Structure formats: C-alpha cells, structure tokens
Amino acid sequence: MPEQGLMIVASRAVMGEGAPFSAARADTGLPLDRIYRAASAAQVDAAVAAADRAAIAFGDSAPADRASLLEAIAEAIAGTGDALIVQAMAETGLPRPRLEGERMRTANQLRLFAAVLRDGTFADIRIDRADPTRAAGPKPDLRLGMLALGPVAVFGASNFPLAFSVAGGDTASALAAGCPVVVKGHPAHPGTSEIVAAAVAQAVLASGFDPGIFSMLHDAGIAVGQQLVTDPRINAVGFTGSRRGGEALMALAAARPVPIPVYAEMSAINPVLLFPGRLAEAADEIGASFVASLTLGTGQFCTNPGLVIAIDGEPLDRFVAAAARALEAWGPGVMLHPGICSAYGEATATLARHEAVVAAGRGGSADLRATGQLFTTTSDAFLSHAELRHEMFGPASLVVRCRDLADVGRVLAQVEGQLTVALHFSEADHAAVAALLPVARRKAGRVLANGFGTGVEVSPAMVHGGPYPATSDGRTTSVGTLAIARFLRPVCLQDIPEELLPAALQEANPWSLPRRVWGGAG
Amino acid sequence: MPEQGLMIVASRAVMGEGAPFSAARADTGLPLDRIYRAASAAQVDAAVAAADRAAIAFGDSAPADRASLLEAIAEAIAGTGDALIVQAMAETGLPRPRLEGERMRTANQLRLFAAVLRDGTFADIRIDRADPTRAAGPKPDLRLGMLALGPVAVFGASNFPLAFSVAGGDTASALAAGCPVVVKGHPAHPGTSEIVAAAVAQAVLASGFDPGIFSMLHDAGIAVGQQLVTDPRINAVGFTGSRRGGEALMALAAARPVPIPVYAEMSAINPVLLFPGRLAEAADEIGASFVASLTLGTGQFCTNPGLVIAIDGEPLDRFVAAAARALEAWGPGVMLHPGICSAYGEATATLARHEAVVAAGRGGSADLRATGQLFTTTSDAFLSHAELRHEMFGPASLVVRCRDLADVGRVLAQVEGQLTVALHFSEADHAAVAALLPVARRKAGRVLANGFGTGVEVSPAMVHGGPYPATSDGRTTSVGTLAIARFLRPVCLQDIPEELLPAALQEANPWSLPRRVWGGAG
Incomplete structure (x- = not known):
C-alpha cells in the first residue's frame, strides 16, 4: 500500500478525507508514489473555525511575539534539510541550486517581516489628544492603529514552490499582520507543501500561539478553494497563478454577501x-x-x-x-x-x-x-x-x-x-x-x-504588483515589506480609558511602538 | 423663460446638453425655478478626456503646489458668501447654522489636506540603495513612492451638501493625491453644487494647473454616473449614499474589463x-x-x-x-x-x-x-x-x-x-x-x-469607514488625512539615473520630502 501524505489542520498533521491524488514527476510526467487526499468540507470548516477562534488574540498579540514566531518558522524551514530539496526537485523539475536559493529567500523573507514587526512603523499608530476646552466644542481623544483583517486564505503558487507557496510572501505577510492563515496547497507539489507546512506547524506549536493560526489543506480540484473563499469567516485572499484562476477567485469574492479583498498576482508580459x-x-x-x-x-x-x-x-x-x-x-x-x-x-x-x-x-x-x-x-x-x-x-x-x-x-x-x-x-x-x-x-x-525584471529583491522599496491584470489590486505589492499592508485596516478608538485600550494604543505605549501624536489642550 | 444653471467641464462653466431637471425645495416639495440640464454623453467624455490629459502632470506635481491649490479652493469656498447658504437651505432643508458650520468644515478639510501635502509623509518614500559588491550578487537601487491612480469619479452625497459633495472629503483627498476629479453632482442640490464647483474652478484656473483636473456634471438620472464608472480612463470611484446605489457602482466597477476600486460609504445603524x-x-x-x-x-x-x-x-x-x-x-x-x-x-x-x-x-x-x-x-x-x-x-x-x-x-x-x-x-x-x-x-x-458617533472629527487619527456594508472597502477611511491613501498606489523605480527620476524620488530630494533610506554598499 502506498504511503499517505499529510496536511495540517490547526497546526496538527492529519490525513485528508476527500478524493485521493498524487503529484507527477515534472521531468517524466510519471506519478510519484505518495498518495494525498483532499480536505473534506468538514476539514476545511475545522481549519477555518480554528483560525476564526484564534483571530482576536493573534491580531492583538505583541508585534515582537509575532516576530519571534516568524523567526522560528524561518529556522524550521531552513532546517528542513535535503529532504525538502529532493522532494521539490522531483515535483517541480527545478534544479537544486535554484531550490536551495529559494529556500534561503523564503526564510529571509520571514526574517524580514520579523524586522518589520520589531520596527513597528507598519502599525501606523496615530494619537490625536483630547482638548476639552476647544472653542468649537470639546475635542475627543482619538487613537488610530492598523488592525489585522482576520483569517486569510492563501493559495500556494506552482512556480515558486517555496517563496510563493505554503510559507511564502502571502503567508509571511498575513501572519506578520496578525491574521491566521489557511493555505490551500498547490496540487503540483503536495510533498513540498507537506514538509514546509510541518515546519510551520512545529514552530507554531512551540510558540505558545493558538495552533488555529495555521492550516494547510490539500486538494487537486477546486472545491477546497471555493469553500475557503466563500466562507464568511475568511477576510482576504492571497493568490499567485493564472489569470483564469485569479479572476475566478475575484468573482467568488465579489459575489459573497460580504465581499472581501482578493490579492491575486496573475498575468504579465513585462x-x-x-x-x-x-x-x-x-x-x-x-x-x-x-x-x-x-x-x-x-x-x-x-x-x-x-x-x-x-x-x-x-x-x-x-x-x-x-x-x-x-x-x-x-x-x-x-x-x-x-x-x-x-x-x-x-x-x-x-x-x-x-x-x-x-x-x-x-x-x-x-x-x-x-x-x-x-x-x-x-x-x-x-x-x-x-x-x-x-x-x-x-x-x-x-x-x-x-x-x-x-x-x-x-x-x-x-x-x-x-x-x-x-x-x-x-x-x-x-x-x-x-x-x-x-x-x-x-x-x-x-x-x-538596463536590466530585466526577473530578479525581484525582497526589500522595503520593492513593488511586486501593478495595474490589472498584472494583479487584481494594483494598490499593493506581494513582495517586500509593504505587503503586510494588504492584511490590515485602520480602526479608531475614541475616548476609551487607558486601561481598556489595546496595548498598541495605550498612552503608556508598553510595546514602545513608534507613533505620531497631535493635539492636546492649548 | 427660467434661468438655466451651469455645470463645469475642465474648469469652465457650460450648460448641460441632456435632459432638463430642477431641484425641489426640501420644506415644500415645490420645484425651484432654476433649470439644470444633464451632461450629454459627449460632455461626460470631454470631462474625462480632459482629466486624462491632465493626469500625468498633476500626479507628478510638487505636493506643495497641490497644497497651494487646496488652500485656494478653501479660500474660494469660504468666500461664497450668503448666496451659497441660502441656496443650500432651500435645496436641503438644513438650517443656516449647520450649513455655515459645514462650509467651514469643508474649507478646513481642504486646508488639512494641504497640511498633509506639506508634511509629505503620505508619499511613503523608501530608498533602498544599491550594493554592487553584495556577495549574493549586485543589489540594485530601489526607490518606492506613492503614485496618483489617475482620474477619479466622485459622487456628491445628499446628506452633507458641502462636506461630502462637490468639494468634500473625496474630492479633497483625490486632488491631494494628484488625481484629477470628475464630480457627478447630487441632483437634490444642483444649485449648491453649481456655486461650489464655480469656486473650485476659479481656484484651479488661477493655479496654473491644467484646467482638466476638475469637472462637475449634472444628471438627475443614472446615465452620467454609469458612463463615468465604466469609462476606461477613470481609475477609482468615491461615493457616499445608499447601499443600493453603492452596490450598483460596485457591480459596474467589478464588471469592467479593468476593474477599479470603489470607495462607497453606504449603510450603518451604528x-x-x-x-x-x-x-x-x-x-x-x-x-x-x-x-x-x-x-x-x-x-x-x-x-x-x-x-x-x-x-x-x-x-x-x-x-x-x-x-x-x-x-x-x-x-x-x-x-x-x-x-x-x-x-x-x-x-x-x-x-x-x-x-x-x-x-x-x-x-x-x-x-x-x-x-x-x-x-x-x-x-x-x-x-x-x-x-x-x-x-x-x-x-x-x-x-x-x-x-x-x-x-x-x-x-x-x-x-x-x-x-x-x-x-x-x-x-x-x-x-x-x-x-x-x-x-x-x-x-x-x-x-x-460615552458619546455618540455623530460628531466625526476631521483628524489624522479619524476612521470614517468600516467593514462591509458600512463601506465597500473597510481598509480605508473617507474622513481624516488617511483618506488620501485611497487614491495612491506604490511604484518602484529600479536603477533609474538621477536625472530621469521623478523629483520625489531623486537622491537630491528637491522637494525635501521625508523619506526612509536603507542599504548602500558595505
């Protein structure tokens, strides 16, 4: 009997309960011998429910704690050894040096978002102090900060099986933002996805965060992806792939009772x-x-x-x-x-x-x-x-x-x-x-x-995005530190007493976040 | 023969060529005697074409020059005298003190965006310097800045005939971003719109900017709005109104060959x-x-x-x-x-x-x-x-x-x-x-x-937005300085020589914009 591959629900390895499939060797087209099974509807629901339960605490967690988590994930991925490279070579046909470089890039990308979290500017904290004596009437105390959107669905890409897949830029930036992530693994490299997802789950379990912040589900078809994008508890979608695939997700997201943003990187001739x-x-x-x-x-x-x-x-x-x-x-x-x-x-x-x-x-x-x-x-x-x-x-x-x-x-x-x-x-x-x-x-x-676009630096100044149909949302980037902004939205708290404010907005600034301050009496 | 009201195409007053309509007195329901005509399809096209021609130079203009424009618009609106108040009272039924206060708020909002432009942080300039000697291969020079989206359609709201209408928050933030604006005036207050639009046009004409950056078109029906939202040269939509109206615009924008963002503030029970x-x-x-x-x-x-x-x-x-x-x-x-x-x-x-x-x-x-x-x-x-x-x-x-x-x-x-x-x-x-x-x-x-939401401070820390259906895009705000972000997208320039860089990204920083710098050799 062939070996059965695993997926991850709420940071625990489980076997899919849906239809079986296997990947093909890219160079021969012959099936690889490990069998995967798609997530069942109940398993998708369990992954999303766990993400939803974890969302508030994860979104409100200290940026430095999320930075430590991302660094631990980077370590775990860097430590996957030759097994990951051999598996990815078989499934994708990409050569060893490319995959070794891509693994390093993937780990460094996670570390870069850790640095973004430790820097803290991403939270855009703005404090406009009260002025009870203002001539035009009392001015309230206003505090703005960027809040995590909530659970996010990420679709693994086939062309970067590490850097744009299970723990790639979308997952790294969503976790950095404080959003739990449910990944739909790409069916062309389920074994690569399995190894990377196990590394992420191991880091999550060791972190003390709710295990619900990470799941990775298999499916060779479209049912799991459709269920994820239409689930009311999912708040945004990250995708890199074909224009047809991206536009299908955009249509699903726009037709929801509550539409959600889709960040699809789709098609370009550069x-x-x-x-x-x-x-x-x-x-x-x-x-x-x-x-x-x-x-x-x-x-x-x-x-x-x-x-x-x-x-x-x-x-x-x-x-x-x-x-x-x-x-x-x-x-x-x-x-x-x-x-x-x-x-x-x-x-x-x-x-x-x-x-x-x-x-x-x-x-x-x-x-x-x-x-x-x-x-x-x-x-x-x-x-x-x-x-x-x-x-x-x-x-x-x-x-x-x-x-x-x-x-x-x-x-x-x-x-x-x-x-x-x-x-x-x-x-x-x-x-x-x-x-x-x-x-x-x-x-x-x-x-x-005087160069070509194929080298995409992971940098604070990078934009890997562009007007439609290069992406579904040209106001964003999927590479570089600005990618975190895709998974945040501003919230204003007005006249909330210090002891009830979330830590990021407290006058005492316990996390020492950078912030801008206006106002105050006279 | 009744007087005919005017609209504005590329900062010039013209008479509409479409169907006639007149507003009603809010307190009696009886028609006011000034006749307006809807913009014809050719007039809509002329307004959008003028906006499109003006877009590149306006988007690349110095933030300080746009600040002066906004201040001039604020002055012009503040100087509309009693004629504006009397007209708005008749058309909206709102009392004099409310409208006088709202006019001051509208002018102050324009001045606040002028301050945002003079501050310059909105442009989020990021420079990651080259390192030709990097071990992993030469690192390019990367420069990121926020670029104007291009011409924007703004729909005047009925409930704030000044602060959310022709020269309200959407128009102020779009012009601040460097986006030409084509306003569809609300048919319930065409006379108020006419007076405000004339003030804006006067300031634009005196500014030296291309007159195409501002138009205001009448229509008592939906044809002008539909034409605007589906025109390929329009890049974003600002709207405040009913959920039905906002969702209709969202559907039109999503069905375009190139979908565009819609910022619709629609419905809330607070x-x-x-x-x-x-x-x-x-x-x-x-x-x-x-x-x-x-x-x-x-x-x-x-x-x-x-x-x-x-x-x-x-x-x-x-x-x-x-x-x-x-x-x-x-x-x-x-x-x-x-x-x-x-x-x-x-x-x-x-x-x-x-x-x-x-x-x-x-x-x-x-x-x-x-x-x-x-x-x-x-x-x-x-x-x-x-x-x-x-x-x-x-x-x-x-x-x-x-x-x-x-x-x-x-x-x-x-x-x-x-x-x-x-x-x-x-x-x-x-x-x-x-x-x-x-x-x-x-x-x-x-x-x-311990208060109510009806006082909305115009502040750097304000969020007037929220998850669907309060707005179509919960990642944004339509009041406060952060509203400018709705009309910008990041662009990265790589290895472009200093003399070809737009001023905002030049090493010499001729506009003295605040910026963050990384990298450089060893």
Missing part, C-alpha cells in the same frame, strides 16, 4: 523597451542577457520578459539574431508540470501560425520539455491583434518592430497593466526615456533600467 | 451599547443625549445611532421613557428631499407593524417632515428577524432588550459591518467592556466611549 542609442551599441550583449532572463526557471517567472518593443532596423535585427542564437543554445527545459508544458506548447504553436508573426528562433524540442521561442511582429499588427498581447507562460517572447519612438509609445500604451517595464538605454537616449517613463510608471508596479 | 453600571446611574441623561444625536440633521448622519443594545430591566425602561419624552419634544424635521422623507415614512411604518416590535415613542407628524421614532424589540426577535437589522435613514432607532451580557454580545456579533459602535459605561462596567471591545473593534471603523 515589456522590455530597447532605446536606439543603447541598442546600436550593445544589441548582441542585450540579446544574450535577454535570453538568460527569458529562460530563467524555464521562463516560469511572473516577471518573465514576454514582450520586446524597439524601433525596427539593423540594430534590432542584430538583437533578434543574438537572442535566437542564445535560445538555440539553451534547453529544452523541464517545466513545472505537464499541464503547464502542454499549455505552453499550444500557446506558442498558435502564435507561430499567426499570419502577422514570424518565428525568429527556437531551441531544440523534447517530450515534456519547453523549447525557448522568439517571434517578431510589426507594431501595426500588435496594435490591431489583441491576441498578440496575451501571456505565453514559459520561455517565449515576442519582438514588436516599431517605426519610431512615437510608435514605441503607442505599443506601450496599448499593453495591459504589468508587473514590470524594463528600459534599456544609454545617455544618448535620456530624452526619449524621459518622454516614455511617465507612461511606463502608470503601466507597471516597477520600472527598471 | 450600535449603541448601554452597560448596566452606567445605565443604572444615568438612564435619563443618556436617553436625552441619545435623542439629541438621533435627531441631529433630522437623523440623516451616516453615524446616526439606529440601534441600542442593553440588558432589559428598570434602568432600560427609564432610558426608553426619557428618550421617548425627548423625541416627543422634538421636531418634526424637514428631510433632505421628498424621496428620502417618503422612504423614511415607509421604513418606520413597516417596522411599526412588525409583530416583534413595540413603538415606544414618536414625535408629532406633518407633511414632508420626519417624526422621530423609537421602537423596542427583544434579542430573540432581533436575532431571528434579519429585517430588524436594516438601516432606516432618518431619526428612528430600535432598542434591543437583552437577557444578559452574553446576549448583548450575541446581538452585536449579529449586526453587519458598521461605521461606529458607541459604548456607554462607568468604571463598574470595565470588565464587561473589556470582553466586548475586541468584538466591537472588528465590527466597526470607530469605537467610542
């Missing part, structure tokens, strides 16, 4: 603009570095450069030729799972057949492997065919040949909201960049110079 | 909890002050105390009797317009007929005037009849008689999201308050002690 001065001097070099970015993680980064916009001519031809050569030398690469690989094959084949598109280069081919592919089209075709603007998830990109800079601007204006826009330019291009930068800033969450 | 210690010592006094709050503005405040929750017994009987006496001595009061008055009459009549409800007191009656009304019911009835939890917009309230404190908690837990929860207690009640305060904090945007 335009790369090559300005003429820079292109003329470094077309070959940029072509090679472009392909390095395009093929990173087999093209499965959210910030993958799926669109290149430049003025047509000899330098652009050189760029295309250099990129085509580099692509031919690359791969083919294993994708995260067979479904992604076949969707990629269909998307690229459809584009290759498009009357307005020329195939400019492709790598070798193999079963269950993606070949790098490069296409070109004209600005006129791009502007008139909406289907050319769709994301192809994988190592494929489309070069748009423009007549002039105005044409580059028109093409940029036509693309949908993006995570990143990358600008390649030299000093000679500054005037042209100055003209297009305001457009780029309104189109994306991050605009970068 | 529970008042009377704890036994305080009730026993001051039932009569609280009853009288409760009715003063309930009848303020003829009960047409968003924070009107429409629900009282207390343990049944002799002290509560005394409260009800004192409130009933005060109600009988009050009014009847003119309502904002005949439609609101008849809706109020129907809502109170329906409640009066409800089998589980007892009418405990009502004021005198008169045509087109609202009578103050007080009802009582039991906690069991309240918990089992959802219709008892609906807002009655006007000077009516329902007292829920509970068995004990646990019962009070159950009733509070059952109500929907609220703008405010008011707690009346003495020291003897502290333990009971401590038990219920966390519930109240999760139910409302503001929790206050």
